[in-house]
Amino acid sequence: MSPSRVRPGHQRGFIIPVGGAEDKTAASRILKRFVSLCGGRHAAICVVPTASALADTGARYERVFHDLGVGRVTVADIATRADAGAERVLAALEGATGIFLTGGSQLRLSTILGGTVAAQAIRRANAAGVHVAGTSAGAGFVSDHMIAFGKEGGSPGHGMVTLAPGLGLTNRIVVDQHFRQRDRLGRLLTAIGYNPFLVGIGLDEDTAAFIGPDDVLEVVGSGAITIVDGGSLEFSSMASAHEGKPVCLTNIVVHVLIDGGSYDPHRRKADPGAAARRRESA
Amino acid sequence: MSPSRVRPGHQRGFIIPVGGAEDKTAASRILKRFVSLCGGRHAAICVVPTASALADTGARYERVFHDLGVGRVTVADIATRADAGAERVLAALEGATGIFLTGGSQLRLSTILGGTVAAQAIRRANAAGVHVAGTSAGAGFVSDHMIAFGKEGGSPGHGMVTLAPGLGLTNRIVVDQHFRQRDRLGRLLTAIGYNPFLVGIGLDEDTAAFIGPDDVLEVVGSGAITIVDGGSLEFSSMASAHEGKPVCLTNIVVHVLIDGGSYDPHRRKADPGAAARRRESA
Numbered sequence: 001m002s003p004s005r006v007r008p009g010h011q012r013g014f015i016i017p018v019g020g021a022e023d024k025t026a027a028s029r030i031l032k033r034f035v036s037l038c039g040g041r042h043a044a045i046c047v048v049p050t051a052s053a054l055a056d057t058g059a060r061y062e063r064v065f066h067d068l069g070v071g072r073v074t075v076a077d078i079a080t081r082a083d084a085g086a087e088r089v090l091a092a093l094e095g096a097t098g099i100f101l102t103g104g105s106q107l108r109l110s111t112i113l114g115g116t117v118a119a120q121a122i123r124r125a126n127a128a129g130v131h132v133a134g135t136s137a138g139a140g141f142v143s144d145h146m147i148a149f150g151k152e153g154g155s156p157g158h159g160m161v162t163l164a165p166g167l168g169l170t171n172r173i174v175v176d177q178h179f180r181q182r183d184r185l186g187r188l189l190t191a192i193g194y195n196p197f198l199v200g201i202g203l204d205e206d207t208a209a210f211i212g213p214d215d216v217l218e219v220v221g222s223g224a225i226t227i228v229d230g231g232s233l234e235f236s237s238m239a240s241a242h243e244g245k246p247v248c249l250t251n252i253v254v255h256v257l258i259d260g261g262s263y264d265p266h267r268r269k270a271d272p273g274a275a276a277r278r279r280e281s282a
Numbered sequence: 283m284s285p286s287r288v289r290p291g292h293q294r295g296f297i298i299p300v301g302g303a304e305d306k307t308a309a310s311r312i313l314k315r316f317v318s319l320c321g322g323r324h325a326a327i328c329v330v331p332t333a334s335a336l337a338d339t340g341a342r343y344e345r346v347f348h349d350l351g352v353g354r355v356t357v358a359d360i361a362t363r364a365d366a367g368a369e370r371v372l373a374a375l376e377g378a379t380g381i382f383l384t385g386g387s388q389l390r391l392s393t394i395l396g397g398t399v400a401a402q403a404i405r406r407a408n409a410a411g412v413h414v415a416g417t418s419a420g421a422g423f424v425s426d427h428m429i430a431f432g433k434e435g436g437s438p439g440h441g442m443v444t445l446a447p448g449l450g451l452t453n454r455i456v457v458d459q460h461f462r463q464r465d466r467l468g469r470l471l472t473a474i475g476y477n478p479f480l481v482g483i484g485l486d487e488d489t490a491a492f493i494g495p496d497d498v499l500e501v502v503g504s505g506a507i508t509i510v511d512g513g514s515l516e517f518s519s520m521a522s523a524h525e526g527k528p529v530c531l532t533n534i535v536v537h538v539l540i541d542g543g544s545y546d547p548h549r550r551k552a553d554p555g556a557a558a559r560r561r562e563s564a
Contacts, residue, residue, distance in 0.1 A: 002284035002426070002453050081478075081516055107476065107521035115479030115513055144284070144426065145447050148476060163445045164476035165427050171284050194389065194430060194446035196363075197397030231397055234363055239389035 004127035011213040013131040017139030019203030030208045038098030044072040046096035051104030051137040084116035101138030109141040144168040150187035158241035161187040193238040196230030219261045227255040286409035293495040295413040299421030301485030312490045320380030326354040328378035333386030333419035366398035383420025391423040426450040432469035440523035443469040475520040478512030501543045509537040
């Protein structure tokens with residue numbers, strides 16, 4: 001799915017994939033930044049708990065956002081494809097300044113929301129300036145190409161990752177979550193090996209990429225973001241690789257960025273950020 | 283990859299995925315129609331043999347198009363990522379009224395062309411009105427979501443198909459080739475099961491989908507095209523399925539169309555075409 005068209009004179013909202021297990025207390029850097037972007041106590045945040053099979057996920061995040069001082073919190077309870085066209089669900093999304101996709105299974109998101117009126121409403125809202133955050137499974141779903149599932153490990157390999165179409169708020173990036181915690185560099189390298197036009201974004205837990213309307217990504221949180229850029233890849237043996245056999249990839253550019261760092265996918269440039277530089281020169 | 287932007291007042295060229303093993307003689311309905319679209323003897327066709335590991339594939343199609351009366355045929359010999367930025371390759375693409383991607387391996391296309399200047403040139407050419415055809419692997423590559431590889435069989439299943447980003451001339455469709463000959467309904471259903479926003483296009487051999495600037499697809503050739511439309515899918519168990527186990531998908535709409543039939547993805551309507559209707563009423 002291509003991103004919805006942004007109308008002249010408008011800017012799309014931020015897209016904020018979060019690596020999972022984010023701090024949900026008053027000390028939370030990620031959720032507080034999200035809430036602030038959305039208008040603070042004037043914010044209207046709609047929680048979409050579709051990825052989760054647990055009945056109380058929506059209510060849990062409702063409390064979290066209330067406790068962070070958000071004025072209006074709604075829950076779009078979408079557990080089936082029929083729900084995704086229901087009036088009450090579209091009403092919950094209507095007027096939101098921020099939309100939050102919870103964790104769970106990203107294939108629940110794509111199988112339940114794919115091609116529905118609710119998915120279209122979220123895509124159009126983002127193009128009209130509404131900020132969309134997603135954690136864990138919700139993070140994987142925001143992009144056009146989504147990691148559906150895969151294997152653990154640091155090295156790429158034929159068949160290590162299965163991609164599926166996601167929500168498509170943005171293109172070109174492919175997001176992985178719980179990155180360091182679940183040893184997922186191999187599957188992200190595999191995705192980039194399949195088609196090097198992709199830029200891989202590996203998000204550690206409690207770490208978010210705040211992707212602005214200019215597509216520049218800023219790191220917020222306690223972990224790191226691993227950027228895997230295939231733009232200057234010289235050789236990939238992925239086309240002739242066999243199941244379980246090692247593959248060859250040359251000249252992939254990797255950046256590991258921490259809080260305050262940023263990456264510009266158009267210029268393909270990483271910036272460590274003022275804080276990291278200060279620590280270096282101290 | 284999203285399709286390149288079509289400038290106001292312009293129309294994108296046709297996108298023509300072919301199911302492989304197309305007739306290459308003077309009797310060929312598919313290649314003759316492609317040549318005619320591209321300007322007949324005034325056509326300038328550029329052959330891109332990247333999918334093939336055989337050295338003579340480009341020369342072979344060069345002869346085929348010469349024999350069909352094409353005025354100018356060039357070959358963009360791209361066997362490595364370095365080739366994909368070479369001056370001689372961009373010169374071969376320059377001025378083409380039609381571009382033809384040969385068969386072979388679609389992962390060779392995505393790993394060698396993905397994110398390169400040559401890929402960008404083809405995408406921009408199509409947006410500016412140049413017709414792009416691809417057979418077999420070349421057919422799979424034209425879309426944003428490409429079937430990289432998968433298993434044979436009629437039933438869908440977890441892990442039956444691996445998707446990768448393709449060239450992205452068009453979005454929303456996913457193309458499979460040698461469809462009836464290699465028993466591929468299962469893997470196409472699996473792809474649609476992952477995200478029902480996709481429309482699956484299963485192309486038999488010697489059968490092509492001529493996709494016009496309005497996205498309407500017309501069938502040309504001796505076999506059939508199987509359209510798998512997930513738009514009204516009610517339930518998919520793909521999110522909870524396990525490797526090798528059966529999955530549940532309800533309310534998928536399937537059309538099997540033959541020469542002269544058409545499908546409009548915006549209205550989600552199939553039309554058997556005048557010839558099929560005439561045969562019925564005879």
